[in-house]
Amino acid sequence: MNRDEIMEKLRSLHERATTEKRDLTPEERSQWDELKGQLTTIQEQEARAAWLASLGSGQPAAKPDPRIGMSPSETRRYSILRAISAAANHDWRGAELEREASEAVAKRIGKEPNGFYVPYDWLESERRDLTVGTNTAGGYTVATDLLAQSFIDILRNRMAVRAAGATVMSGLQGNVAIPRQTGGATAYWVAESGAPTESQLAVDQVPLSPKTVGAYTDISRKLLLQSSIDVEAFVRRDLATVLALAIDRAALHGSGTSSEPRGIAATPGIGSVAGGTNGAAPTWENIVALETEVAVDNADVGALAYMTNAKVRGKLKTTLKTATYGDIPVWESGPNPLNGYPAFVTNQVRGDLDKGTSVGVCSAIFFGNWADLIIGMWGVLDILVDPYTGSTSGTVRVVALQDVDIAVRHAESFAAMLDALTS
Secondary structure (H helix, E strand, O other), X not given: OOHXXXXXXXXXXXXXXXXXXXXXXXXXXXXXXXXXHHHHHHHHHHHHHHHHHHHHHOOOOOOOOOOXXXXXXXXXXXXXXXXXXXXXXXXXXXXHHHHHHHHHHHHXXXXXXXXXXXXXXXXXXXXXXXXXXXXXXXXXXXXXXXXOOOXXXXXXXXXXXXXXXXXEEEEEOOOEEEEEEEEOOOOOOOOOOOOOOOOOXXXXXXXXXXXXXXXXXXXXXXXXXOOOHHHHHHHHHHHHHHHHHHHHHHHHHOEOOOOOOXXXXXXXXXXXXXXXXOEEOOXXXXXXXHHHHHHOOOOOOOOEXXXXXXXXXXXXXXOEOOHHHOOOEOEOOOOOOEXXXXXXXXXXXXXXXXXXXXXXXXXXXXXXXXXXXXXXXXXXXXXXXXXXXXXXXXXXXXXXXXXXXXXXXXXXHEEEEEEEOOO
16 A cells, blocks of 8 residues: 555544544554554655665755645644643643644654644645534534635735745745856857857855744633634634734844844845935935846846835825926825835834934835745744733733744845935
């Protein structure tokens, strides 16, 4: 039997016992152990083959798939709300599926969670055909035939940099190196019957390695007691939002030090537009200069767009281009309001930067090809539940920990003005 056939037989044994609300019979246990042994043998053979293949390629051995092999019915029954409630009460009765999934993830990656792991199988699952059921802790009711976005999709869609076109890679395992062309082949004019001089492309790599970001949200204890699927979806969206805000900010302003990824503003080699010694109100000339900084490096291709915060948008809406344009503001209406390009607004773009005597009042404006901003996400979400911090107000603090890294593939693809004054 191959891996898939073995997995299907294991799932069938488990689901039959679960449906009948019983443990495995001695005969089923023997069959389970035999199948599990066969699967382990196959996994060891695959690992050896991957290691041998890596010797010839000079690359590290392939990492395991981030999924733990949950069946469709298991991903449908999995509830992050039930897992949070169990962790808050230190009682996993009724949440055996969620506990076993976390243990399986820990075993696969060889690392214990701070709280509990959410399996990648569930994070990426899109359709959840949930049915009414009762668990051993007293029952939970869910809606039927619900079509919902996966957690990963929700996270991506709530990231402003993703909306601008950033490249998001999820489900990564181990360190990743992305090829990058740093120089091109050379063309030569040759005489008849002549041969051009040999030349080659120059290539290096953009490394990505996991760095942990943590973001938290507070959930009321009464909310945790609910069994509504709307509440389940609300919690998923809330966790995705807090993570998205943290990733957005790092993608734009991450320092690249103290275990924080390096964002666009701190990337050496990006184009720079300065307002003045102590900053300056942004002008039409500044906006065009940002585009020019990218264009002179032949990088004005791809997902080109501006990004700034609400204060700058307000300033540019009341700033006229020039006398030549009459009463036309820098920030116009329509789908491409800034210099003919899309413009994204998020308050993750800092408005508390320093420039000379202007301390804590300068804002950033970015322009570039956002497809060259790469966000790597590793396939494990670690949830830490703190029932104590908000105990006096009746809330439970849920901390989401996600391994992420950020890289700019080509510095020339971006330009920034970091001293825009709005008042």
